[in-house]
Amino acid sequence: MRYLHPMIPEYDWLYARTRAGRQRGPQGARALLDRLGAPDARFSSIRVVGTNGKGSSCAMLEAGLLACGARVGRFTSPHLQRYEERIRVDGQELDPARTAAFIAWAQAQAPNAAFFDLTLALAAQVFAEDGVQVAVMEAGVGGVSDATQALHNVTAVALTNVALDHVATLGPTLRDIALDKARAARPGVPLLTTATGEALEVVRDVAAEVGALLYTPDTHPALFALPHPPRLAGAHQQANAALAAATLRTLGYPQGVEAALQATYPARLxxxxxxxxxxxxxxxxxxxxxxxxxxxxxxxxxxxxxxxxxxxxxxxxxxxxxxxxxxxxxxxxxxxxxxxxxxxxxxxxxxxxxxxxxxxxxxxxxxxxxxxxxxxxxxxxxxxxxxxxx
Structure with a gap:
């Protein structure tokens, strides 16, 4: 894992939290969040899950929400150049001094916590302290088995697509992976997806089982319609943009679609x-x-x-x-x-x-x-x- 903080040796400790064989799932993250006073209950979250396209979709959602005047947090992973890219408020990366202060707290209060759980907890704490209204939260790996499953006050789940990746963690088949991601769904909460084929069949079944409100390009074509292609290059970005647009419209931010389509994201063509x-x-x-x-x-x-x-x-x-x-x-x-x-x-x-x-x-x-x-x-x-x- 890469980082550029030569003057803050505590980052070595934080990155070392990835090296132990830690149990997957939301339990560790929930324990950390509760220890911090459940900061995730003080803002609404849009969870973004899927195999690919999560970062691009998050960038478009962030841009659209900001254009609507909301105070917006964004949590993504991994970072490209700086750890603080992972946590943004109103488009600004986290101040490294706040990272250092959190690491000091974690070393004393949660020395055995996992890296991703710690980073998620830091993001939630920052978002609560900074008065974020809505946070765009990217899952790490999977859906129901991911740490972001611990979040309270989730108002939408956006599932980009499902393909064979992380098979050792999520299961050997596409159906296994789709089940884990789809089970991020919550009762009565919009579940929006541009998944296709077998994965979409799994998503439909899970949505019916859970009682999630399912939105797809087939069921709600107007929600997913785009006035023009997104600024991000590549035909695959059309689906990510459609998912972001549908999520914004579903949550009452239709005026943010144009700004979403103008979003950029590094290292995506x-x-x-x-x-x-x-x-x-x-x-x-x-x-x-x-x-x-x-x-x-x-x-x-x-x-x-x-x-x-x-x-x-x-x-x-x-x-x-x-x-x-x-x-x-x-x-x-x-x-x-x-x-x-x-x-x-x-x-x-x-x-x-x-x-x-x-x-x-x-x-x-x-x-x-x-x-x-x-x-x-x-x-x-x-x-x-x-x-x-x-």
């Missing part, structure tokens, strides 16, 4: 110009995401790719191979799939250090050409550090 060359940076890190990326970028001159070994690296990489004839493979962290193995199997060069890999990939990109970077949000963050420092 983000474009940089470097020495007359185009770098397209995307955090796609599973097969569902890279298939969508390949459909949006059918050709690039060079691919810079790195993936975590716990992912299905082969299935994630294959959709991108046809897009770029020249490839550079790198390692986004200690737990990456060895780049030398990928270079040997798929053809290309292996450069373990991401910064050096970026330099090599740029050198291989012809003048006026395009470099596509994908495979990991951790890689996207490292590359973005380099690109924004130029």
């Amino acid at each position: 983000e474009s940089f110009e470097v020495g007359g060359k185009t770098v397209l940076l995307d955090g796609a890190h599973n097969p569902h995401a890279t298939r969508a990326l390949a459909a949006s970028v059918p050709h690039a001159d060079v691919l810079l790719f790195g993936n975590l070994a716990r992912k299905d690296t082969a299935a994630t990489l294959v959709p991108l191979l046809a897009a770029a004839p020249v490839r550079v493979f790198t390692a986004p962290g200690n737990l990456a799939t060895p780049p030398a193995d990928l270079a040997a199997q798929y053809g290309g060069e292996a450069v373990s250090d991401p910064a050096q890999a970026l330099a090599r990939a740029l050198a291989l990109t012809p003048p006026g050409g395009t470099l596509l970077v994908a495979g990991s949000l951790y890689l996207a963050g490292t590359v973005r550090d380099s690109l924004t420092a130029r």
Whole structure:
């Protein structure tokens, strides 16, 4: 996990909370929230769950709510460059001093709590203290088994899509994963989704069982209709935008749809110009995401790719191979799939250090050409550090 806080060694303690074999589920988060006086009861929450597109949907929801004059919190993960990206109030990242103060409290009061639970609790505390009215809360992994299931006062659940990812955690089949995500639904609360196929069938069944109010493009086409495509690039963003628009309209913020469509989000087909060359940076890190990326970028001159070994690296990489004839493979962290193995199997060069890999990939990109970077949000963050420092 990456962070840029060399002057605050307490961050080492916080990140170490991810390394123990901690029990999944909302119980730990609920205990932390109750210890803090249940700050999550002092604002309403929109939970955003799904396999891909959660961050983009959260960005669009935040923009739409802000345009309506609401005081808005946003909780997302992971971060790309700074831990404080995860917690925003009215579009502003959290002050690191508040993070440090919370870490000091947690070291004394909750030394065995998990990283994600701690970060969620910090977000809720900040939102309550800052008078947030509505918070956009991105789930980490799953739905009913995720820490965000602990939140009180959830006024809508937005489910983007369901695909095979985190199979070791959520189950081996698409149906297992869909069940976990769909069971984020709550009685009498709107459940909005752009899921399709088998996943949508599961969502329908769960909504009926729970008594959630189900909204889909088929049942409520006007809610999901868009006046024009979103600013975020890629055909896959149409569904994320439709979900955000439907959620805003359902909750009484229809005037925020236009602002939602103008939202941006880093490392989602983000474009940089470097020495007359185009770098397209995307955090796609599973097969569902890279298939969508390949459909949006059918050709690039060079691919810079790195993936975590716990992912299905082969299935994630294959959709991108046809897009770029020249490839550079790198390692986004200690737990990456060895780049030398990928270079040997798929053809290309292996450069373990991401910064050096970026330099090599740029050198291989012809003048006026395009470099596509994908495979990991951790890689996207490292590359973005380099690109924004130029």
